[in-house]
Amino acid sequence: MKLTIIGGGGVRTPLMVNGLIRWHERVNVDRLVLFDTDPEKLSVIGNLVSHLVQKKGSPFQVEVATDLTEAVQDADFIYTAIRVGGDVSRVVDEKIPLKYGVLGQETTGPGGFAMALRTIPVMLEYAKIIEEVNPDAWVVNFTNPSGLITEALQKYTNIKIVGICDAPSSMKLEIAKFLNEPADDVHINYFGLNHLGWINRIMVKGEDRLPEMIDRYDAFSQGFPHMSSFPKTFIQQLHMLPNEYLYYYYFREEAVQNIRQSSRTRGEQIVELNRSLLSQVEDCVQKGQLQKALDIYEKMMSERTRSYMSNETGGAKGDQSVTFESEGYEGLAMSIIESILHNRRKTLILNVPNQGVLSSLKEDDVVEVTCLLDRHGPVPLAVGHIPDRVQGLIHSVKEYERLTVSAAVSGNYEQALLALTVHPLVCSYSLAKKILDDYLIEHRAFLPQFKKGSGIHA
């Protein structure tokens, strides 16, 4: 079994590898290949990972690669986790909309839009190579904004792909924990789009426990900081549990205000954290102090999410650390491989083509819903009637996504402008134009598709 990580030089790779080691009995990897376009980062992270694997008794072989064709050849699974333009671009993504009073965030709103414009062409280029060299491989996409990237890969290529996001899966785990039930005994009816989903039924042994969750919401959110930004009165009124990212919609102006009041955006923090992390780790690696490098890595990563969302939701509400023991993305990633590889049927919340379960959307629109996953790949489960109160948001954001994917491929300025205009957090042609024009200037190095015909000067 061969697993390839595209973007293997990323700082989260050691966490992923740690997951591979922990899950090794259930998901038996033989060869792990790390591919990256940045040889320097690849070398540092590669060394770190090799040491980690060796330390744990070398359950599998680790290789690094800078040739994609070779890297994906014969792979059974391919993870993709790239960041076009690097952390520095994220800072730009976030700062520009904030200038105009609009949410500046990595994946939601204009930030995710800019990221998608940069990332989709690169991901499509990679996918074409996979399609040619190894069409049977399963691609598990972690690259953000996950829904948009998955939509692009689904519509423009024939690779086998599952798009993932850990937020809904974490919700499910936390709900099960709170209800004191095994996660497998909890069936949640989750529907929507990536970072725009809701839970309107929580079935445990044939009984809907959502009303109880709402009654005991304060206790629940105390233990699950990601949800603590929603007050109980709001949840009672909504009568659903929203994905944490819906904070940016339902508390739109507060989110902007909180971020503005922070000294730095999350992106700026990350730039600094990663810079510091990489330089320290690299230093150790060069000195051959691999264990020390690993200790530093582990310590710095665990401190990292202490501040997660605290500057966006306006307070020291978050207090979750990412450790080598936590699940999150890594657990979800392993779970997917296990289901497909060993036909272990699971119900996971994934990004997949709609195929009719959200009846007002198109058959091939990518949605985020509870799916059955097994050897045959993911199939969405029926979600029933979608409440009228969220239809507007779903329609607007899905149209934003369709147009964004289209614009990212075509480099058509008008389409890009329309995409931002219909996004509910922009909801304005004039705002969209200002933000888009700023992005086209700032990110011009990463948006070659917009070179000609751009309407910036119009």
Added chain:
Amino acid sequence: MKLTIIGGGGVRTPLMVNGLIRWHERVNVDRLVLFDTDPEKLSVIGNLVSHLVQKKGSPFQVEVATDLTEAVQDADFIYTAIRVGGDVSRVVDEKIPLKYGVLGQETTGPGGFAMALRTIPVMLEYAKIIEEVNPDAWVVNFTNPSGLITEALQKYTNIKIVGICDAPSSMKLEIAKFLNEPADDVHINYFGLNHLGWINRIMVKGEDRLPEMIDRYDAFSQGFPHMSSFPKTFIQQLHMLPNEYLYYYYFREEAVQNIRQSSRTRGEQIVELNRSLLSQVEDCVQKGQLQKALDIYEKMMSERTRSYMSNETGGAKGDQSVTFESEGYEGLAMSIIESILHNRRKTLILNVPNQGVLSSLKEDDVVEVTCLLDRHGPVPLAVGHIPDRVQGLIHSVKEYERLTVSAAVSGNYEQALLALTVHPLVCSYSLAKKILDDYLIEHRAFLPQFKKGSGIHA
């Protein structure tokens, strides 16, 4: 033929009566009854109107009434044009959202919401009387916000009702004028909701002239100031002609900025204008100087719209005056009576139950579409596929309308809060709560239905 105007003491009544006189050959009214709950205004306006009718040779009889049952008895047509809470409430409607950076406008956004909460219970009370006393009468609703009021009357009563708004009809007239074609020879494909509609085809002799209109947009908008706030590049990209009120959506933050930069909101201007108008006219009436009263009225009304929208769209763009010669509401009102009374088939843009023409909405949702109107009342015409790019707005605003009507009737705080939350110009629970709570305090005298169970203090 008897026509009753509910809200007959309003300042626009003489304009309407002038329309009746001008159209007298085509729409032969015998008795005109002005009903109002404010005896003072009713007396002033009643005197003015009587003088006007007498001067024109008394084509019909004029009466005033303060008893609604009597007023509507035997009426063939009933116009409704009331303003619960008066002009002063409008100022409140507009100022509160502006405080939070959200559009403050008479009908669109939170302003229209507050107006609807005050007005729907009163309109329903009136409609119940009409339903009992004179169920065969046709009610032509001018009361704003027209779409919401029509939705409430349609869903909660069995009266025969047509909701009207002059904006789309004016668009059609201006388009015909610009294309140099008789209005009757131009068929526009108009669809959406009140103050949220688009034109995506302009058929003249079997040919779609929309592309030409877009090419020549600058010339068109020069002659039609209501549209001049949309730049040509925007129209080219949208590839539809939007209702002028869509300025508040597509240029959301500019609209707010323009209004904030004005020394006074439109509502404040109107309060002052109407106060001055009424006091001068009343003065003359009391002195028996009826012709002078009429002259003052005519002069002051014609100056009025010189400033229309200029403070909202950010400049002295508007320069249209309302005169005794203009059509607008009055022409549309006459046109409706003529169609129904004399079976003169016309295609008019009206607010009516959907009946399947906007396939993603419900059968009984009130929509604003081109209708066939004749003796049998209005029937919507097919509009074809609604472009994806506007589905999100339509869904959001329609759900806002459904919830607002429901909340206005029930006095349910949570429903009202949800209504504002899903409105695209609010798009935030936290904003919605601030605005709603302010309204409930400021308008408490006019919102008795919210007395108990209000969540203000929650």
Added chain:
Amino acid sequence: MKLTIIGGGGVRTPLMVNGLIRWHERVNVDRLVLFDTDPEKLSVIGNLVSHLVQKKGSPFQVEVATDLTEAVQDADFIYTAIRVGGDVSRVVDEKIPLKYGVLGQETTGPGGFAMALRTIPVMLEYAKIIEEVNPDAWVVNFTNPSGLITEALQKYTNIKIVGICDAPSSMKLEIAKFLNEPADDVHINYFGLNHLGWINRIMVKGEDRLPEMIDRYDAFSQGFPHMSSFPKTFIQQLHMLPNEYLYYYYFREEAVQNIRQSSRTRGEQIVELNRSLLSQVEDCVQKGQLQKALDIYEKMMSERTRSYMSNETGGAKGDQSVTFESEGYEGLAMSIIESILHNRRKTLILNVPNQGVLSSLKEDDVVEVTCLLDRHGPVPLAVGHIPDRVQGLIHSVKEYERLTVSAAVSGNYEQALLALTVHPLVCSYSLAKKILDDYLIEHRAFLPQFKKGSGIHA
């Protein structure tokens, strides 16, 4: 104003011309051109028509033509009423299905299917010429099966076309007569497909008179023999008025039995009647006895429909004669020209693209619904929710139509077989195969498109 009749040599042409004369004040035709591919019939009918027009004071000029390009050049309106394969083919159309116990009828079921296969390629050839030579002309299609032909012309050409059938219009006229109201004061909610429609509301002055019609159904159907084959108990249960052709569905086995019990099918009668008519008329024409020819024509046509439907609905129920005074097709045809030419807005039941009014069908499926007709051409009116009890029939027949049109163009045997299989009156692959194979042999001269790849021998 020039009007061209394609298929001008048909026996009904003089009736049509008589309509033109009677309506001359309202629809001012200058030139009438009769085009036909059969020079003999064209000469006989041409002479008859010329005499008729001359006798009435020559209100317009009559020409005959055998060159289509010339005939359609400069025409404002083009009627199409052709019969590929002639009356004799109709006999085959009807007899083959009867052999297998399936309805054998001119337009409904396999008979209409065979007719469509022969006719669509010829009509498309004609339409292509019109498209090139005179794209602005309005084509009014009378050629049967009208719904299928209109669907084919709509989908494969860009001509301006209205498909008509007199059955629903006759229903409306009879209903109005029965209710003692001017036809214009009756608005019927008619929906479905050609020869497969229902009326579920009859609005007169805002009141639904359908319940009354159902209560008094026996009296109604006594005066309107086309409906007399439906017993009152059936109508009560259906709670709608069905198009007369629905007799073939709702009384399926009785219709087949009645036809089988007749000594001859309707088609055989027509062959004989037309043969006799033409020979007698031709005889007179050759002798120059034009008035005598006209007298014979008039007498024989008026006797004709005495037997209409009597052999299909099982009794001497029908007793309507077609005279020079009756309206039917001719009145409807004139009405359409008048609406378009003089912008006289009417509500007519026409075959037009759906455009969303039957929400479960596709946008471009041709449906038969009440339309607004004026200078801009027809636009369907909203019909509201379609009752569940007829959804199955509508879906099956529409899919039959889509596949039939496709097969008529492609000559694909499998598609043709599938078309007949899904027709509710066949509802069997094995039956469909037998019937289709017989048709392909019997009609081989008129179905060149099926020459190769036919699965007959499979």
Added chain:
Amino acid sequence: MKLTIIGGGGVRTPLMVNGLIRWHERVNVDRLVLFDTDPEKLSVIGNLVSHLVQKKGSPFQVEVATDLTEAVQDADFIYTAIRVGGDVSRVVDEKIPLKYGVLGQETTGPGGFAMALRTIPVMLEYAKIIEEVNPDAWVVNFTNPSGLITEALQKYTNIKIVGICDAPSSMKLEIAKFLNEPADDVHINYFGLNHLGWINRIMVKGEDRLPEMIDRYDAFSQGFPHMSSFPKTFIQQLHMLPNEYLYYYYFREEAVQNIRQSSRTRGEQIVELNRSLLSQVEDCVQKGQLQKALDIYEKMMSERTRSYMSNETGGAKGDQSVTFESEGYEGLAMSIIESILHNRRKTLILNVPNQGVLSSLKEDDVVEVTCLLDRHGPVPLAVGHIPDRVQGLIHSVKEYERLTVSAAVSGNYEQALLALTVHPLVCSYSLAKKILDDYLIEHRAFLPQFKKGSGIHA
């Protein structure tokens, strides 16, 4: 774990018990209760079953019961397999439509309709008791017509219910066998209604093997006699695999002809077979020769399906025997218990509320689709777009089902008549009336709900 079989005196009960014994390691039943209203049959079958269980080492306890409340109390699972009116009624069900040239078959068409009218009131009575006494029990419905019974129980009660039919599951098993793949490795996209379903994708390791199945159809159907009645050319054209019961639709007149040519209907055969079986078994039981009774039972049941469908599909095509080793219903029944009881996730084809996966049907219409089944009960999987060619049949049959359930409950004659009228195999009001009237006379003892207000004499 307690399992109750309602209708435990039926001849298939020993087969089911044998399944319980074979699956005992996977589904550990402690108590088995057989309930029946016929004490005689219950005694015979009860003795047979007791002997069988004892012989296999008494893995669980067997009881018989004639009090339903007691029988269902504390049960974890309840099977229902009743036949109101007994085998003799089935003969009537089948013979009446055949008289009129319409399919006479146990579950499809008028036969299933009559069975539903008799059975639904009894099943609802039972379900109400379960709802009150033991609402947590899972009811697995085998009672035919399974789709209609499940629809009735879903709409009129709140019990937990899964409706099953072994036909689609058998298809899946046969397909897997033919493709030489483990059944679990084959994912079929099955959609439709009970006895009206299609397979349009057969996924094996991410590849669609349907095209291959169609190419090799003759070999497939040779090994699976249920499908052998469909010729390959038909399957090629349909490009889907139909449920075997679709033979009655796609080969409508051949099915009727075959049955008519048989000396006896399937129902008549069954009456005789069961009579003989029961009398021989009873004889042995009374003499205490239990092993002999079991031997006779086993021999006679295994011979039984030798003739299955042979008289309906017109030939000795079927040659499958039901033995104690075969799976069919019994395997499916065990599979369902195992999934729910031990949370063993499976994809099974079940009858469940639609919940949006067939987008043109209603949310609560019962459909037959591939579901995920686990502890949480069944959830339909997305099936994607339903081909247009089958929409008509699905709409017609579903409406027939809705009306039949309604009529069975209300005893409304008109509703019952309408139900039969819309069924595609009747497709005629006149035929429906004759068939219904005959049923109401013949089955009057079992249709008390139709006693008054019946329109028979109308």
